[in-house]
Amino acid sequence: MDIQTLQAKAAQIRMDLLRMIHHAKTGHTGGSLSNTDILTALYYHVMRINPSDPKWDLRDRFVASKGHSVESLWCILADRGFFSKEELATFSQFGTRLIGHPNNKVPGIEMNTGALGHGLAISVGMALAAKRDQKEYRVFCLMGDGELAEGSIWEAAMAGAHYKLDNLIGIVDRNRLQISGSTEDVMGLEPLEEKWTSFGWHVVSIDGNDMEALVNTFQAAPSIPSKPTLVMANTVKGKGVSFAENVPHWHHHVPTDEELEQALQELSVVANGMLKGEAHL
Template sequence: MNVKELQKKAVEVRKGALDIIYRAGAGHIGGTLSSADVITALFYEIMRYDPKNPALADRDRFILSKGHCIEGYLYALADCGFFPKEELKTFCQFGTRLIGHPNRDVPGIEMNTGALGHGLSCGCGMAKAGKLDHKDYRVFVLMGDGEINEGSVWEAAMFAASHKLDNLYAILDRNRLQISGCTEDVLRLEPLKKKWQDFGFYVREVDGNNMQELLDAFAELDKVTGQPKLLFMNTVKGKGISFMENNPPWHHAIPNQEQYEKATAELAFQAKELK
């Protein structure tokens, strides 16, 4: 896909996530919308995988460490052919495998997440295994900025740098909001970029809602050897839906019919503008 096609797909991923959440009456929309662009870049352009063979040994691995922001991820998996799109209508319904967090019963999902702070540690294990097995796959781990309050993230960061895991791509969704409010009010994180650099990561900072910047950054990170990488994404929580953007209650608020229709109209306008 070219950049405009990927931008259109990102709008589609946002609309798919909105539909999933509205239909189920459950979900986490704010962080799903802020990370929709990187999900699109990864699954429609960057990553190597085969939806007909999800266990392909040489596939790139993706871990959604901020597991509550699953709706865009599920939409992308279904759209890419891992499971039927019709199944998305069962999200959070009784007996479904599409629960509110990643679940390995779903093809394309590498690990169960939702208890925050575990994804990078498991990503380190996958990346180290790739090194030991002389495989060239990459491991992408998407984290939330509120999530890195967890000490296990920093233990994993030390491990990754110590073992020179240059096949590990940590991705930080820096939207500056978490369930309790602004990240700097809950537990101060800054100077955050410098912290990751001091822990031994090669850090590339981007506008995480800019598709061209994302593609350029991944191309740069692919050339880095001898150290793990961090894609530091400055994003807008609720991106793409005006009344949700930078609005803390939309961490997990559910739109009513009027709000759903307004959001749908805004996304439809964005899609039309990209034609």
């Protein structure tokens, strides 16, 4: 897909996840909206995957360490054909596979996640296995910025640098908000880029809602041999829905009927405009 088609796809995925959350009457809305561009770039343009063979040995791996924002991932996996889109209607219902965190009973999910702070350590193990098995796949790990208060993240960061895992790409969804407010009020993270650099990572800071920047950055990784890459993706929580952007309440707010209708109208304008080459996110 070209950049505008990817942007239109991201708008479509945002509409899908809002419908899914509204139907289920539960979900983590704000963080899923903020990470949609990241996942769209990865799953439609960057990662080497095969929906008809989810366990293909040479596939790139993706670990959603911020597992609570799974809604965008479920919608993308269904859209890519890992499972039927009709199954999205079962999200968070009794007996479903599509629970509120990644579940490896679902094709396309590498690892159950949700206990924050675990995903990067898992990804380090996957990347180290690839090196030792001499297999050329990359491992992408998406973390939330609030999650970085967990000490296990920094233990894993040390290990990733120690083992020179240049096939490992960490991504921080830096939307600066978590369930209880600003990350800097809850547990200050800055200077965040300098911290990752001091742990031995190559750090690239970009606009995490800029599709072209995401594609170019992910495709270039690893740009420094023998160093893991950390992409600081500066995003907007609630991205794409004007009245949800940068509003902490939308961390797990379920849109009302009226809010859903307004959000879908806004996003459909973006999607249609992108396909006509008339709009920008």
